[in-house]
Amino acid sequence: MANMAKIQDKLAILPALPGCYLMKNKDGDIIYVGKAKKLKNRVRQYFVGAHDFKTTRLVSNIDDFEYIVTGSEKEALLLEINLIKKHTPPYNIMFMDDKTYPYLKLTKEKAPVLKVVRNTKDKKAEYFGPFPDSGAAWETVKLLNQLYPLRKCKRLPKKECLYFHMGQCLAPCVNEIDPKTYQDMAANIRKFLKGDVRDILDTLQKEMEEASENLLFEKAQEKLDLIHAIHHVTAKQQIDFKDRKDRDVFGYYVDKGYISIQGFFVRGGKLLERTLSIEPLYEREEDAFVSFVAQYYSANPLPQEILIPKEYDITQLEEILDTKILQPVRGDKLKLVEMVLANAKNAHEQKFELVERKESRKEEAMAQLSNLLQKEIHRIEIFDNSHISGSFNVSGMVVFVDGEASKKDYRLYKLGEYVSDLDSMKEVVYRRYFRLLKERGRFPDLLIVDGGYLQIEAAKEILDALDIPLTLCGLVKDDNHRTSNLMDRNGKIIPVPRDFSLFFLLTQMQDEVHRFAISYHRRVRNKAMTKSILDEVEGIGEVRKKEIWKHFKSLKRLKEASVEEIAQVIPEKTAITLYNVLHNTDQNGNEA
Known part of the structure; x- marks a missing residue:
């Protein structure tokens, strides 16, 4: 917390009213959203006393906070859900990253x-x-x-x-x-x-x-x-309740700073089991659970009943969910609740070690990178260009924040006429960072180009011209075009041992940016090829174009088709014209 004096001043004037608070890092990004019955008491708790490791890490990244006063705790909860959806803060528990079920x-x-x-x-x-x-x-x-x-x-x-x-x-x-x-x-x-x-x-x-x-x-x-x-x-449909009501059952288990939330869905006697989430816990477990369930029903229909363990406080859920919420104490419904809790615990124990190891590996990789570059690194941007003999020249940029891909920040670039790989690198670096300068956007802590010293030089030329002092590195490849080491902006090799967590992170980043760029290249190329061929044929509009590709799936299969096969999809006269265009012949079948 580099801004503790300002934070203390704000804490002193916090109202004892319900509302939401938004924690921000030094770059102004919202990293956590919470709600409170009394803002003054809840927000203060983050900055006094001892915390567990995970909450300590959250607090260490807080540079400022804002708050919004609401009329009630219910309004605070509803506002919190909307703010989490809007800002997707990295420290909040979110329902399956907004994944919804079919x-x-x-x-x-x-x-x-x-x-x-x-x-x-x-x-x-x-x-x-x-x-x-x-x-x-x-x-x-x-x-x-x-x-x-x-x-x-x-x-x-x-x-x-x-x-x-x-x-x-x-x-x-x-x-x-x-x-x-x-x-x-x-x-x-x-x-x-x-x-x-x-x-x-x-x-x-x-x-x-x-x-x-x-x-x-x-x-x-x-x-x-x-x-x-x-x-x-219908083989897995077992009638557990004679009333055949639609009901959902939720429960959670907490251990070692993580929460595992489990949900069962019962539809017409059909029981569907699903582990919904296992996440690091930065807030009170009851708040995390309520927030999670509320988010789930903001994207899914309410059932006739929701079953919740009797130990939980359901006051807030009753206020915002327009359905019956029960806390069974006996019978089959209690058995179902106990089953959910048992599954939450089992899922937690089975997955916790893997999740913790992944989290630990990310932290270790970022610490190794910061140590090698003698600078604290959180946000990384990496570029890769793609073309075929200069055609369909494009570039992709992927972003990693604290070792995790931030897909909402990815960008695609359709580049100008190809001159050389170095000119393409200059163009995309200029377009990206000139725009950030103009819009006063967030700059990365590290820019990585997928290439050696010549690519670094090209990027450095643009950064120097724009007077942007970015830390710049290149990915050095081995003979098999795989990640080997880092190279700094002066061409000096920075060894990255193969047993470092950083080595695996760099490999992941290289694979991701290559996948992203080449996928875009293929889309642009396929669209151009489709347009250049079918648009030459009189009588083929958008509807017939869709019918052709739906039937033949690819240009290769379309070229292999006879006039008769094409005529099964479009009129015979148009089919003959298309066949001739595909095979570069005239109306009589002679080579054009």
Whole structure:
């Protein structure tokens, strides 16, 4: 804390009111957001007395703080969730880095659609889930779309599509469908997703037997396949509660400065288990848990019930969540809560060592780097350029903060006409740091170029011209183009032993920036190639272009296709023109 005098002055005037506080580092970045019933008492606790190692590390990075007074503790909690979402502070526990689970969405349109989604904010739809993984969700929606011929198209086409001819759509695009037909299908889908599959299995069994008796063996096999698919999809569905309510169960376990939060989701008797988070703990465990659950329900639908261990204070959750929150003391619900707590402990014990080792390795790597450069290093920016013989010239920049990739800070650059690798490096360094100068942005503690002394010289020339005294290094590669050592701005080799944690971090950074740059290069190249070929053909617009790539997947497969195969996707006349363009021939098939 380089600014303790200013902090003490602010502490003296803190109000004894509810609100949120935002801790900042020396660069003005928000590193932690918290809430308090009384700001004066809570914020003071960070700067007096002894703390554990992790809280001490947080406090050592605080250079300033701000606060926002709210009307109540409930308002403070809601504000805290929004501030965490907005600023993603590194010391806050966040729900799976904003990861959301897959749901099945059944729209309430005239011709409804069933699909897999992760966003559940559309109020004009029903949602079923969450599913343990996207594979299970897609498997279920595929089966239901076979059983019930709902609409498949995003927009109604002008004529029947392939799904109609396969018996998987009623073609509402050209047919008038009785609304009750879709209502019945929606009701059956709801029953299915709540675990009630007896009626559909009985129907399929009768249809299979009838088809077999009429010697329609192929149709009988289709029905048998559907029966097997239903058994497979519903195999893990065990009815634990006769009421078949949707309920979620949460619990946590704390040890050695980490918290493991576990959640079970029960949907129509189907129990889904999921370890939601294991994170370093910088706040009171009750606050971390409440914040986590509140974040979860800001992105996911509320169930009919939430079960919480009886030892927890649920006052705040009851205020902000519009559903029933129970703390069972007996029966099957208590057993479920105890199971969640046991799983939280088991998950913690299994994963803690790995998480702690990873955290320790990052800290060790950054300490080694700071020691080698004789400067405290937190933020690193690294560049890599990519092109093919000078074409599609691009660059990528990745950012690591305290040894962790900060993907929200990554940047891509489409560079000008290629002259040389050194000119490309000069261009991207100039564009990046001239803009930071102009916008008074955050400069890194270290700039790394993916290359040797010539690349360093190119970057140094631009930094000197802009009068920016950045610490600059290059990544020295071995004969296999792998990270070997660091080189400082004067060309001096800085040895990095292979058993150093820093060596593995540098390798990770090199791999990441190379992946990022080359992925962008491929996207630019593929887009240019697609545009240069298909845009030459009269009669191919955006819709037909999408149909062509959807069918053939790649330029190679398109070139290998015959006129007849292409004509299955677009009109024959246009197919002939496209074929000739692809093979550089005229309308008569002669070489152009």
